[in-house]
Amino acid sequence: TSKAVILIGGPSRGTRFRPLALDQSKYLFPIAGKPLLAHTIDAILKIESITEILLIGFYENFIFEDFITDYNTRLRYSNVNCVIKYLKEFKALGTAGGLYQFRDEVLRNNASDNFLLVHGDIICAFPLVQMIEKFEHVKTSSKQGKKSPDAILFGVNLDHYNYDLMLTMNSTYHTSFGLIVADPQENDKVIHYVEKPESKISSVINGGIYLFNTNVFKLLSDAKIEKIRKANDENCFEFIDEDTLSIERDILQKLPDLNRTYVYNYKGFWKTIKTPADAIVANELYLDLIYQSKRSESLTKPSININPPVFADKSTKINYTKTCKIGPYVSIGKNCVIGSGCRIVNSIILDGVEIGNNAIIKNSIISKNCKIGNWTRIEGSGLNLVSINELIRKNGTSKMKALLETNENFKVIGIRDSGNITILGSNVQVKDEVLVLNSFVLPSKQIGEDLKYEVIM
Numbered sequence: 382t383s384k385a386v387i388l389i390g391g392p393s394r395g396t397r398f399r400p401l402a403l404d405q406s407k408y409l410f411p412i413a414g415k416p417l418l419a420h421t422i423d424a425i426l427k428i429e430s431i432t433e434i435l436l437i438g439f440y441e442n443f444i445f446e447d448f449i450t451d452y453n454t455r456l457r458y459s460n461v462n463c464v465i466k467y468l469k470e471f472k473a474l475g476t477a478g479g480l481y482q483f484r485d486e487v488l489r490n491n492a493s494d495n496f497l498l499v500h501g502d503i504i505c506a507f508p509l510v511q512m513i514e515k516f517e518h519v520k521t522s523s524k525q526g527k528k529s530p531d532a533i534l535f536g537v538n539l540d541h542y543n544y545d546l547m548l549t550m551n552s553t554y555h556t557s558f559g560l561i562v563a564d565p566q567e568n569d570k571v572i573h574y575v576e577k578p579e580s581k582i583s584s585v586i587n588g589g590i591y592l593f594n595t596n597v598f599k600l601l602s603d604a605k606i607e608k609i610r611k612a613n614d615e616n617c618f619e620f621i622d623e624d625t626l627s628i629e630r631d632i633l634q635k636l637p638d639l640n641r642t643y644v645y646n647y648k649g650f651w652k653t654i655k656t657p658a659d660a661i662v663a664n665e666l667y668l669d670l671i672y673q674s675k676r677s678e679s680l681t682k683p684s685i686n687i688n689p690p691v692f693a694d695k696s697t698k699i700n701y702t703k704t705c706k707i708g709p710y711v712s713i714g715k716n717c718v719i720g721s722g723c724r725i726v727n728s729i730i731l732d733g734v735e736i737g738n739n740a741i742i743k744n745s746i747i748s749k750n751c752k753i754g755n756w757t758r759i760e761g762s763g764l765n766l767v768s769i770n771e772l773i774r775k776n777g778t779s780k781m782k783a784l785l786e787t788n789e790n791f792k793v794i795g796i797r798d799s800g801n802i803t804i805l806g807s808n809v810q811v812k813d814e815v816l817v818l819n820s821f822v823l824p825s826k827q828i829g830e831d832l833k834y835e836v837i838m
């Protein structure tokens with residue numbers, strides 16, 4: 382494949398990411414030393430044949446301008462033959478409307494018969510090369526002579542450990558995802574695709590990554606024609622927005638009929654990033670991934686003060702004393718100053734933050750240029766592992782229960798909703814010896830007294 386598309390939506394969709402995304406996009410939120418979106422882009426760049434990555438969204442152009450310019454400069458310097466472009470929709474066109482509008486960009490100079498499409502708001506280990514191999518495998522093992530599949534879907538198996546499942550398994554998780562039923566006897570050919578069904582027909586959900594045959598544009602133009610027809614039909618009383626198209630409705634639900642759609646079964650970590658609390662989980666997962674990879678030297682060296690994995694930008698000054706302990710799962714941005722004797726766990730600290738001596742930061746996000754006093758505690762209570770494990774014992778699938786009992790690698794991190802982390806907006810100042818627990822503080826506030834479970838507007 383030579384082209385990849387990343388869907389990044391737009392500002393109105395980012396509302397759940399407030400107060401962090403007030404001045405930018407959640408896709409630029411730094412996690413483990415680089416923006417969320419850069420993790421996705423870097424994963425795509427591992428595909429050698431990729432020459433163009435198209436970001437499609439309806440944010441104003443300036444929001445991604447610096448990010449893209451910097452990226453392209455770096456790619457040129459390191460002789461990588463790939464360009465990143467932002468394509469702006471004139472309004473929210475749905476998950477496939479932009480793809481259809483910019484189809485010429487996707488097809489132009491596309492050296493292969495397929496392209497990659499990725500939801501920008503998911504995090505996972507991105508086994509993209511393996512998905513491409515599956516496409517080629519299906520093609521070469523095709524009975525009708527080398528016929529390419531219509532699509533390879535990224536199927537996330539919820540019987541394996543999974544954060545979104547943790548969030549929803551008490552209720553009815555299947556109603557929030559697209560479910561895929563495939564035939565393992567036939568290369569995992571997709572038999573059914575159902576969007577947010579009433580009953581649980583499968584444990585494999587659509588994980589928001591697709592390797593599409595370029596022939597799916599035919600489905601989109603058919604869907605478009607049908608929409609225009611309906612919109613102009615005097616007997617149709619439904620409201621039809623003829624500009625929007627949807628991957629789920631206009632492509633996926635039609636694909637199994639075409640009989641040439643397959644699923645790549647993925648069993649690793651996977652999560653959608655919707656709320657700020659999700660960023661804390663993303664930080665944890667990506668730091669783990671880097672720590673276990675060849676790139677682990679980009680992280681801060683373990684020592685008596687550093688409990689890995691920790692990322693601290695080189696420009697940040699940490700006052701190492703005996704009682705200072707940082708980590709695990711901490712990301713610290715540029716030009717911060719961390720006082721002596723600080724204890725920081727499971728938190729994201731953005732650029733230019735100053736933290737006084739002997740402060741404690743736990744399960745929290747500290748935005749740009751905040752000032753935290755001496756002996757001050759900024760905490761989220763995090764989660765209660767015991768109760769999560771109990772939840773699995775009570776409601777988990779039998780496979781999950783077995784994993785919990787037998788597999789040490791089955792790491793349950795559990796439920797994090799916005800209630801159990803603390804978030805400070807940019808330029809917040811917190812005085813000495815104050816406790817801020819499970820609270821949201823909007824930018825530029827001065828905090829002089831303890832806060833517990835409060836939202837400071």
Ligand code: GTP
Binds near residue numbers: 390475
């Ligand atoms: P819910 O709608 O909350 O159930 O979430 P979902 O996981 O189904 O996500 P959704 O389909 O809303 O979005 C999936 C991805 O597509 C995300 O990366 C969004 O940013 C992106 N997206 C959603 N709508 C649009 C759109 O109108 N235009 C563009 N370019 N991207 C979109």
